Amino acid sequence: MMAFIFFNLAPLPVTVEGLSISRFLVFFGMPSLAALSITPSLSSERILGMQPLTFFCLAIPIVVQVAVLLIWAIKWRAPD
């Protein structure tokens, strides 16, 4: 689920040059998704200066928190 959310959201910020998400997707065995992502030619496997593990340490907790807060909002009901 998390991977699905992440890889579907990932191409959005990748339009900013320099975010080597396509190499990322190849790295994680998802070359078909990599081909779909919009990425300029790159000479680095880093994103914003982060190693792959670092990027995931940043991205996954953020996505999880956004998902939790989104679910909270959707399921919210007024206090009794």
Next chain:
Amino acid sequence: MANIDLVGLGVFAAYIVAIAVIGYFGARRTKTTADFVAASGQLGFWTYVLLMVGAVTSGMTIIGVAGLGFQSGWANLWERVIGPPFAVSFCTVLVGYKMWTLRNKYRIWTMQDYFATRYEDPRTLRALAGIVSVVTCFAYLIGQYTAVGVVTEVVLGIPYSVGSLIALVIVVGYVMGGGMFSTAWTTFLQSLIMIVGVFITAPLIINWMGGWIAFNELVSQVPVLQQIVRGQAPGYLFGTFLDQPFGPAGMPLVGWAYNLTLFGITVPLGLLVAPHVVNNVLCFKESKYTRWGPLIMYVLGVPLILGTSLIGLAARVAWAQGQLNIASLTLEGGVTVAWNDMAYPTIAKAALPYGIFILLLPSVLAAVMSTTDRLLVTAASNVSYDLVKNVLRPNTSEKATVWINRLVVLILGVSSWYISLTPQPMLAWFIWAALSLMVNCFFWPIIGGLYWKRMNKHAARWGMLTGFVVTLISFAIWGKNIIIPGVVALYAVVPGFIASTAVTLALAFLTKPHSEALLRETLTGLFIKSGTPAKH
């Protein structure tokens, strides 16, 4: 004084006037103690959301987080992932939702009101929590002024003491006059200025670096660059960890154990239960604000703190390349600002067009004032409302209480400013120490009080006291780091956290819980939404 920037001074003056006008209208609205302490629970949605963002985005966030980004790069990313945005969002979910109902039911205006109700302890625990809160807010306050000093000197060229004194006069003025209304309304403007300021400057600075590709490439080259250009070892200032999520356990600041104790316990949990944050959740008008408010706070807060840390990291790269020289700043009176805390203003001065650069001062002032005013209101409420009106002299009139508030704001504001004129360590350290006290004193009484039926007044009283004393002793003995050489490095919050947790759990299990009727009435139990009991 000869190098004063007149245009910058004009921008500074315009900002101050705008804040003063808003503060004046807040003062006109303030009539009662409830107005002063909690805006009588009348804040609207956006005022509340930006109040929460502003309350945790302090001078430390703008200057200190950039300094941390400069020093350790991504090795402290946890501060951005589970830091202030996490705290305000989940405070609204975990504390605000239940508190809204309790506030309406019991007229709860402060965290201490909640303790008095939940623990049936209207005097001892209220007084203890009030005193601890004043001390923690005071420590937090002192850390704010250095940020003002940095930017007034760098941007305007006016002395630190003058710049911070002007900020002090304005913030004390509108807090004395308008209490929570002035604080919330000025924070609305201040938060917008901060957010726009960082969102504009971060991409401009990256462009100055040569764009995202260059930045991306260069971060990995910092160890080599700093060796060739600066003559420093690759590992100097955590150079080899800048692109990693953490370092080995034995390293202070960047080690995983240190990250866990500082950014896994101190910052997120400390802010989650900080009096100036928890009291905010008692100020909004309608319960429906707890629906989308947390998500919006998070979505605003994360880019803000990430952008600031990117600016710091960009400064590190530029320094390693030799493009930028960053010197520590010695202010008058011998106050020395650590050179990493100069990362943001230095790179801003080099990289930004002049018209944008002079907006840096209002951005930092906004960050400082939006936190300072909330801390002042909280500390003043603790003294006038919690200690004087509810413990020492219950017959104190409304009018007298408001005037006591004003007097306390003045005393705390001036005394914390005066102390800040003596040398301070790295800006972030001082605020983290205040957060250590907050987490070790208030985490169990608040979170345990809301979600655990066995939590009682004995556990709350002694857990709070133990956390306070052990934390102070820990910092006195070890300073900020507890290091077992070659094994592990921890932040000094740990002994206090273990001690307060142990005392709280032991007393909660050894003494009787409060009556079932009280627990039901105070919505205590392992559920968030009232009326939906926990699954056991």
